[in-house]
Amino acid sequence: MSNTAAIPGPAKPADDEAPRPNASDVVPTLGRARAFTSRIDLRSHEDAGVRAALRRGVGKDLDAVPFMHRFVASWLTDEQTRNRDVQRAYYTVASLIAAQRRDQYAAAKNQAQTKDDPAGGPDQDASGPQNDPGPAAAKRNPPRSLGHAFADGVLKGGQGSGLRETSAETRLNLLTRQSVDGLHRHLPGAVRQLRERDVEIDWARLLVDLCQWRRRSATIKRIWLQDYHRTLQKDGERRARDQDDHQADGADDTGSTDA
Secondary structure: OOOOOOOOOOOOOOOOOOOOOOHHHHOOOHHHHHHHHHHHHHHHHHOHHHHHHHHOOOOOOHHHOHHHHHHHHHHOOOOHHHOHHHHHHHHHHHHHHHOOOHHHOHHHHHHHHHHHOOOOOOOHHHOOOOOOOOHHHHHHOOOOOHHHHHHHHHHHHHHOOOOOHHHHHHHHHHHHOOOHHHHHHHHHHHHHHHHOOOOOOOHHHHHHHHHHHHHHHHHHHHHHHHHHHHHHHHHHHHHHHHHHHHHHHHHHHHHHHHO
16 A cells, blocks of 8 residues: 555635736726816815825825825725726825816816817716716827826926936836836925926826836836837928928018019
């Protein structure tokens, strides 16, 4: 009789063990992300108490922001509450939205437009935790990455209020080299740099990117950098065409005068 002990096989998961959610299950759709960021924007614009509570969360850890739960927690699904990266993304973006100047909120701009046009625009207050506008809303507002935002900041330089190209590229490259913790640490300064120059940020796109940073950072980094350089290149090409058209018009005028 052999004395060799039987080698146990791999342990089987318990029948009542909850399956780990797939990454795609916890990342919000762009439409839902827009609903969340629009709601935070509106509440921050309308209520000084909400604005102050959310602003206090800038740069802080999830466990250090109990004053934010009232405004953010209801937007998280059960699966998302088990994913720290996703929770952190929601809280970070909410705090950054609230930290803007009051006149920079989308709600403030919509209010000003409504005064000029009584017909007004869409009622943002209809957006709630259970309302996901879905793909249609995302198509109406094409997503723009943080790379687009930095390029916009450089292009504002022609108006005297933008970023120097070297400064923008250095900051963007710094962000793309970060881990999850590093990105959250450097993001408030980068966002402040952009918003001080009134550069618009697509908060919903930023939220989705932050949720996926640990798993898809290589792809997101590439997209940010490509968007930055392509936006600047397209603007350069447009300026060159405008210059050519201007010179051609000048030549035509000269020819007409000589005739």
